[in-house]
Amino acid sequence: MDFKVVEAKWQKFWEEHPGLYRADDDSDKEKKYILVEFPYPSGSGLHVGHAFSFTGSDIYARFKRMQGYDVMFPMGWDAFGLPTENYAIKSKRKPQEVTKENIEMFKGQMKRLAYSFDWEREVNTSDPNYYKWTQWIFIQLFKKGLAYKKEMPINWCPSCKTGLANEEVVNGKCERCGAEVERRTISQWVVKITEYADKLIEGLEKTEFIDKVKRAQINWIGKSEGAKIRFQISDSQLKIKELEVFTTRPDTLYGATFMVIAPEHELALELSKRDEKIKNYLNESRKKSEMERAELNKEKNGVFSGLYAINPINNKEIPVWISDFVLSSYGTGAIMSVPAHDERDHAFAKKYKLSIIPVISKENWNFEEKACSEANSGVMINSPKWEGLKPEEAIKKAIGWLTENKIGEKSNSYHLRDWIFSRQHYWGEPIPMIYCQKDGWQAVPEEDLPIQLPEIEVYEPTEDGKSPLSKIENFVRCKCPICEGEARRETDTMPNWAGSDWYYLAYCFAKKLKNGGQDNFNSDLDSNRVFVDIFSNSSKELKKWCPVDVYVGGDEHNTLHLLYSRFIYQFLSEIGVLPNELPEPYYKRISHGVILGPDNQRMSKSKGNVIVPETVIDIYGVDVLRMYLMFMGPFEGVMAWNEKTLMGVKRFLDRFSLLIDNQIKLGLDSSEKSKVLINKTIQGISRDYESFGFNTAVAKLMEAVNRLDLMGKEELKVMVQLLSPMAPHTAEELWQRLGGKGSVHQSSWPIHDKKYLNKDKISLPIAINGKVREVIELDTERVNDKEYLMSAIESSEKLMKWLEGKEIVKEILVPGKMLNLVIKG
């Protein structure tokens, strides 16, 4: 069978039958929404890693369709992003054009790989008809007070005079020019995702994400319970008169012998104006990344602020230090230091000779030597108000005392931070905001959306790091929507998460989106009407398709993308523009594995280890690649590309075709044996597909094909159906040869008949002291009959030899599984 002929024939057939994979908004069939993360259409094209996750998802979608579900399996393009912009700068081409070409390349590859996407629902985040709604969502966030402007740090290259992505910073240096990267703060749009921290934890209970994804989300949000405590500063000449800290251990308040604030803390900034030494320290720490700063083993440096604060519990004056091991992004940016019970505080105290007071007892412990951070040992000491209590009781008492005296209160802190939403780049959605001298920041009126990204010539940022859009005067200049006076547009664009936050919703009404959501637009109604038609709590499409039943994606998106999109979903749901019976956007999350390059490294253009599907499909065909990818290892696994076992899959498909032709000639009838075999195979493979166990599904097919000589025509047709999700071309061809009607992909999935799976004989392994010594044949019916069992054992010479002269102390019978005899003597 020549794969080139077969592929061409069936690709043509599918093109001529476009309805095959259409998701039907109006069908009565039960729906399944199967989603795989849409790709960023990069210039290097689709590689075998993409092919791996798409193939697995495609198999599942085809399987569900054959089981009779109305399946939506869509695809689109996460088209905005930095690499395209960088490429545009280098090649002096328009990102729009480059993106269009890349999408065409990806789509061509996907079609060739026979993915059963419903192309009528294709979406593209860089299409104005799409990002109009991305902008609309931002405006809703702003209107609800969830988007605000704040000074936030970015990576800044002083030589290129541009902001850098973390990825562009290599060992603290600029990837392009090698200059030292600095941290610089600029005013940016920030979204208050922290307001949803608890809801994002609670919502997980309504999902069936795999465990590690749930854990990843919870850890990322990083909720910790504790208290806020306010310390008064004794120097009254400053603007700031008190320092607020967050601590999980208010019980150790008596042990707080000094305080440390982050270099970005307001107080530090104020002090740096009058103190040269502090100013220098702040400049130093600006160069370090957060990861460097938080490292536990690194020596901690700091500078004394010259100030003292008052520990409210005992009115003692304690020094205030500035050090960059305290992060401004976590808690309040200031800590109370308890050196006796925290390693970092201890190291800092030793270095600067600050006093250490133990407040929890521990035997054989020299508190001058080492900190003791165990929370559950010992009792409180040196702590008059809660002396002798266990730490957990002391925490309650401490919070009570703080609240009573209005010095502090119970509080939670989260590792999760608000979401920096501004990018100083061109290739993204313009943030739809307008600044007026008089009225401040105003949202663009909804009827003016989308704010189109203007086509420009130069994509570099400005000298002072502003988005290239700021150079386009007729883009920037606009009218204030309130006073109609002169105003200026925001020139920053959105991060690329913005478009992917709601694409799973966009697929549902993709057909309406194509013409700007206006096909139901009625000019007699008010202008907001159009928005209600797309996002609406009575939307027919959303009601039908949401939530996503299975969402397949990579581990690298298990925290950010998943959290951001769940947040946006919860937000939209709360403002009433989604059908409200849907608690979460995704019901199940499956995380797919990674295919590394042959060198065991992540595939990337710069490493030159990218393997494209064409290297296999040009020589062996699409079906071989698809099956081989699935056979390489488990769907969640990490595996390096190697073509060693590829020949096995090729041989398998060749042999399968050859044997089918032989069997057709022989024209055997079904036999008892063939029925047992095929029903076992149906059961096994259905179970494997359902659980994304594609590698074992391939193995089971191979096993069955090794016994294909037994099979009659009916079983052969079933075999082809079982194969069809993995090898769609070969299966269509064989289905036709077997006289199957229409497309095999529209046939009904076979169901196993239990009556062929119950055997009358069973092989029961007999173990002696846990080691299997014999396998005996037994009648299934009487397998739990003790007398029958013992007589079977006695008739085995081998077992009797083991049991000779020994006493059976215990018998453990696991019904149907094994019998273990424990012997003595």
Place this chain on the structure above:
RNA sequence: GCCGCUGUGGUGAAAUUGGUAUACACGCCAGACUUAAAAUCUUGUGGUAGCAAUACCGUGUGGGUUCGAUUCCCGCCAGCGGCACCA
């Protein structure tokens, strides 16, 4: 640094979730076909000892729980992934 994952033949990997360890494939050995090679087909293939039946050892490593551990618990060793402006 923080969070998480993985470790089974020469290789990719299975093991119904505590019940016959190594399914399925690659590779390799031997044989058939062929003038020959390729392709294809047949047989064997964890280690040690033995002609063999068989026995002992064996899932990174050291302990533990259990009638029974690749699977559960504790310690160690090695490798990998993610970490907020890559997507």
